[in-house]
Structure formats: C-alpha cells, structure tokens
Amino acid sequence: MSDKTTDLVQWIDFSPLSDERGSLVALEGNKTVPFEIKRVYYLFGTRADVSRGFHAHKALKQVAVCVSGKCKMLLDNGTERTEVWLDSPTKGLFINDMIWREMYDFSPDCVLLVLASELYDEADYIREYHDFIKRLNT
Ligand code: TYD
Numbered sequence: 081m082s083d084k085t086t087d088l089v090q091w092i093d094f095s096p097l098s099d100e101r102g103s104l105v106a107l108e109g110n111k112t113v114p115f116e117i118k119r120v121y122y123l124f125g126t127r128a129d130v131s132r133g134f135h136a137h138k139a140l141k142q143v144a145v146c147v148s149g150k151c152k153m154l155l156d157n158g159t160e161r162t163e164v165w166l167d168s169p170t171k172g173l174f175i176n177d178m179i180w181r182e183m184y185d186f187s188p189d190c191v192l193l194v195l196a197s198e199l200y201d202e203a204d205y206i207r208e209y210h211d212f213i214k215r216l217n218t
Pocket of ligand 1: 135200
C-alpha cells in the first residue's frame with residue numbers, strides 16, 4: 081500500500097464495551113471522532129442496485145460506520161481511487177474534505193451512519209467530478 085493510499089483510507093477503530101448482554105460503542109466528538117460532531121445522518125433501506133454519493137465536500141469532514149450490514153465505498157483524492165468495504169460496527173472510516181466518494185453494493189440490512197463536522201450545506205457539495213478535479217488543481 082502506498083503512503084497516499086494510507087492517507088486516503090483512514091480507519092478509526094472503535095473499542096466496543098462488551099459483556100454478556102452484548103456490545104456498546106460510544107462515539108465522542110474531538111475524542112473518538114477527530115472533529116466536533118455537528119450532524120448525524122444514516123442511510124438505510126438502500127436497494128442493492130443503487131449507487132449513492134457521487135460528490136466531494138469542500139470543507140466537510142465525516143466518519144462513516146456501517147452499524148448494520150455492509151456496503152462498499154469508493155474513495156478518490158484526484159490522483160488515486162480505492163474501494164473499501166464498510167462492514168463492521170467497530171470500524172469508522174474517516175473521510176477528509178476534498179475526497180470524492182461513491183457508495184454501492186448495499187446489503188438489505190445496511191445502516192450506514194455518518195457523523196459530520198458541519199451542518200448540512202448544499203454549497204459545500206461538489207457534485208460534478210470535473211469540478212472536483214478543477215478545484216484540486218487551483
Ligand atoms: P444526497 O446528498 O443526494 O445523498 P447521497 O450523497 O448519500 O446520495 O442527499 C439526499 C437528499 O437529502 C438531498 O435532497 C439532500 C438531503 N440531505 C439533507 O437535507 N441533510 C443532510 O444532512 C443530507 C446528508 C442530505
């Protein structure tokens with residue numbers, strides 16, 4: 081794996097608190113998650129033939145964790161693209177700003193939880209790939 085890939089794919093291991101009753105993961109802003117958490121959203125009931133995402137963010141940082149089921153995520157920093165499986169409730173994927181992402185191959189039970197550093201702001205989205213590349217080169 082190149083250094084760039086290491087930068088592109090940044091996993092955060094969550095330590096589950098487990099006992100005979102089951103497991104619990106607690107996520108705290110500026111601790112487990114490397115930013116203040118301003119927004120939480122989740123995707124569920126996504127059809128298996130559906131792809132989502134297809135955007136980058138100018139400033140937003142996110143951590144994505146599949147709390148149930150699995151899905152694939154493609155990450156692209158403009159020079160390299162790679163695909164990862166999100167398939168564990170104890171593994172968060174840190175997605176920095178200016179990373180193009182696409183999600184697909186959702187299992188029927190997939191619940192993809194996303195923690196975000198900012199409130200929803202459509203102006204922060206880059207929804208055209210050529211605009212993403214253009215912004216990286218300016
Ligand atoms: P969209 O960005 O298309 O989702 P994805 O990139 O995962 O495919 O978002 C779907 C709709 O939900 C779109 O109308 C924007 C809206 N939305 C919010 O209102 N708040 C949010 O926090 C998010 C993530 C989306």
